[in-house]
Amino acid sequence: MGYEANYIHPELKISAFTEHFHKSDVLFETHLLVWIISGETKIVQGGQTHRFGAGDTLFFPRHELVTVINYPKDGLRHQSVVMHLSDKRLGEYYAKHRVDVQRVARPSFRTFDKHPLxxxxxxxxxxxxxxxEPLPEALAAIKIEEAMTILRTITPEIDHILADFGQPGKINLADFMEQHYMYNLPMTKFGYLTGRSLTTFKRDFKRTFQTTPQRWLTEKRLDLAHYLIREKKRRPSEVYLEVGFENLSHFGYAFKKQFGYPPNAGAK
Structure with missing residues (x-):
């Protein structure tokens, strides 16, 4: 994989990717605050693609799907400082800083660009x-609380995300899948995010779409790839990761089987 993680505390690490690129469809169990030291990060969410580089700061809410593609750049590997904001840490913090939480429907990742604080x-x-040796807990607690205080200062509404400790409830399956089909996750995770057990998810999916989840996901991803290649003139090597495929060869095989010609022919 070419991935290294150096932890100085369970909630603080430096991540490094040394390969040409590293792509993952992620569902974080904690909120993450990420500061990019070097390299480039591409974020794909909600049908939109965003690029970030050295000095940019990103915030990822827990339990939200996002595609992250990390690249080396300018001869430097991709490296970032990552701070986990755990429920335990946040619970202790908000026990001292009471707020009235308003449920945010579907929080997405945020960028703070190169905010000096x-x-x-x-x-x-x-x-x-x-x-x-590990960073002493007392010092780690000071640094994490400093970061949370800065977040609340520059974005007061972030309290409604950080202080919300609820789990995903049952939501409309069709709406969710239409917005998130390009994420390559186990069916158990799709079920969890829609508030269903795996059995209930498969049953409700069949009732909603009249097919199996895997078949529907493959067709939707190929349709999106077809659109990006034919209409947006994107290269197959650029889009296969964004639409949910992990392997370019497998993508090419599935594309040709679906449309009758290889994806590079569709780009002409």
């Missing part, structure tokens, strides 16, 4: 990764 906070962690 967040940059200085997260950059100050970098020297600690040279330690040969």
């Amino acid at each position: 967040l940059q200085s906070c997260l950059a100050s962690l970098v020297p600690y990764f040279d330690l040969h």
Whole structure:
């Protein structure tokens, strides 16, 4: 995989990717605050693609689907500081800072660009990764609380995300799948995100779409790829990851089987 993670504390790490690129469809169990040191990150969510580079700060809400593609750039591997904002840590924080939480329907990732407060906070962690022992809990708690205070200062409405400890409830299956079919996740995760057990998810899916989840997902992903290649003149090597395929050869085989010609012919 070409991935390295250096933890100085269970909630603080530096992540590094050394391959040409690394793509993952992720569902984070905790909120994440990420500061990019080097390399480039492409985020695909809600049918939109965003690019970020060194110095940018990103926030990923827990339990939200997002595609993350990390690339080396300018001869430097992709490297970032990652801070996990756990439910336990947030629960302790909001026990001292009471807020009235309003449920946010579907929070998406946020970018704070190169905000100086967040940059200085997260950059100050970098020297600690040279330690040969774990960061003391008291010091880690200070740095994490500093980051949370900055987030609340520059984006007060983020309280409604950080202080919401509820689990996903049962939602409209058709609406959710139409918005998230390009994410390559186990069926159990799709079920969890729609508030269903795996058995109930498959039953409701068959009733809604008149087919199996895997067949429907493959057709939807191929249709999106076909549109991007034919209408948007994108290269197959660019789109196969974005639409939910993990392997370019498998994508080419499935595309030709569906449309009768290979994807590179569709780009002409």
